[in-house]
Amino acid sequence: MKAVVLKGCCKAEELKITDIPLPEVKAGWVLVKIYAAGLNHSEALLRMFEADQDYINTPIVPGIECVGEIADASDSSLAVGDKIIALMGGMGRSFNGSYAEYALLPVSNVFKVETNLDWISLAAIPETYFTAYGSLFEGLLLNAKDTLLIRGATSTVGQASIQLAKAVGATVVAAARSSSSFEKLHATGADHCIIDDEQISKQKLPVTPNKILELVGPKTLHDSLLTVSKPGYVCNTGVLGNVFAVQKFDPIKYIPNGVFLTGFFSNYPTPEAINGIFRLISENNIKPLYSRVFTLNDIAQAHTLLEHGGAGGKIILSMV
Numbered sequence: 508m509k510a511v512v513l514k515g516c517c518k519a520e521e522l523k524i525t526d527i528p529l530p531e532v533k534a535g536w537v538l539v540k541i542y543a544a545g546l547n548h549s550e551a552l553l554r555m556f557e558a559d560q561d562y563i564n565t566p567i568v569p570g571i572e573c574v575g576e577i578a579d580a581s582d583s584s585l586a587v588g589d590k591i592i593a594l595m596g597g598m599g600r601s602f603n604g605s606y607a608e609y610a611l612l613p614v615s616n617v618f619k620v621e622t623n624l625d626w627i628s629l630a631a632i633p634e635t636y637f638t639a640y641g642s643l644f645e646g647l648l649l650n651a652k653d654t655l656l657i658r659g660a661t662s663t664v665g666q667a668s669i670q671l672a673k674a675v676g677a678t679v680v681a682a683a684r685s686s687s688s689f690e691k692l693h694a695t696g697a698d699h700c701i702i703d704d705e706q707i708s709k710q711k712l713p714v715t716p717n718k719i720l721e722l723v724g725p726k727t728l729h730d731s732l733l734t735v736s737k738p739g740y741v742c743n744t745g746v747l748g749n750v751f752a753v754q755k756f757d758p759i760k761y762i763p764n765g766v767f768l769t770g771f772f773s774n775y776p777t778p779e780a781i782n783g784i785f786r787l788i789s790e791n792n793i794k795p796l797y798s799r800v801f802t803l804n805d806i807a808q809a810h811t812l813l814e815h816g817g818a819g820g821k822i823i824l825s826m827v
């Protein structure tokens with residue numbers, strides 16, 4: 508089969524297709540014929556910085572998510588031809604992932620879906636919408652009465668979060684670095700758009716949020732904790748601000764009284780969450796968002812765009 512194999516850290520332009528043997532099926536794992544796969548920032552970080560580390564099982568086929576059909580169901584309850592999405596659990600890091608025509612994946616991370624979406628639209632869903640869904644409904648317990656502020660709203664997860672939050676009737680305030688994105692954010696469903704000057708707590712807001720999805724991360728997290736009304740909830744899911752931890756974290760002084768701080772890590776998808784996502788998407792006619800589509804042959808070009816940004820949304824690899 509055709510695959511992209513990473514032997515260590517390299518430049519985007521060094522990525523190329525090679526032929527490797529079709530994986531052999533084993534108990535607890537299923538063989539998936541991949542039709543499309545979303546690209547993720549973590550895959551650029553893997554290629555640039557992590558592939559030389561001991562905890563990455565090189566040589567490795569990268570790719571933390573994909574969509575496709577079961578080619579061999581092994582000992583699982585799935586059947587050949589079932590339409591599936593798959594994500595996370597070590598995919599593309601501990602075992603070969605989705606930059607390939609086929610992948611052997613643990614059945615725990617493979618989910619059968621009933622949908623009429625085309626392969627490219629379907630590929631926009633797994634990691635992005637699971638992260639948005641988990642942050643909003645497991646992290647923030649979001650409901651129709653809530654006013655949600657999303658920091659980093661122009662990101663792919665941010666835009667998906669706007670769609671899902673509006674689907675349950677919440678009021679959404681989208682925060683972005685530039686007003687040039689406001690028209691797009693309103694079109695995605697945001698009720699209000701504000702500039703994120705990293706000091707939102709000092710701004711007079713159109714409505715006061717009782718919940719905040721923090722995608723900029725530790726860089727603005729404390730400001731989010733000061734912005735939310737009480738009782739209020741803040742979920743830290745992203746690190747767009749490139750600050751990866753809170754230094755000298757003193758919870759007593761850092762977290763204001765009456766404010767609840769949580770986080771979300773997408774490594775543990777569940778059938779309940781995946782079913783919840785597809786129910787919301789289908790009941791509310793949500794169009795999964797993506798910006799660019801590349802073939803597997805154009806992996807170098809796709810990774811260059813992934814690394815340098817500017818795609819304006821999810822990049823999808825098509826294997827067909």
Ligand SMILES: NC(=O)c1ccc[n+]([C@@H]2O[C@H](COP(=O)([O-])OP(=O)(O)OC[C@H]3O[C@@H](n4cnc5c(N)ncnc54)[C@H](OP(=O)(O)O)[C@@H]3O)[C@@H](O)[C@H]2O)c1
Nearest residue numbers: 638659661662663664684723744745746747748771772773
């Ligand atoms: N916790 C988890 O398990 C998990 C899972 C998936 C993703 N994530 C994280 O969630 C975040 C979003 O991921 P994504 O894939 O949706 O990102 P993405 O689509 O690559 O988002 C990139 C966009 O974010 C905006 N942005 C960049 N830096 C920003 C900043 N400092 N402040 C505000 N906006 C900024 C930029 O838009 P403009 O140029 O328009 O400002 C940029 O085009 C990332 O930090 C990612 O690592 C976490």
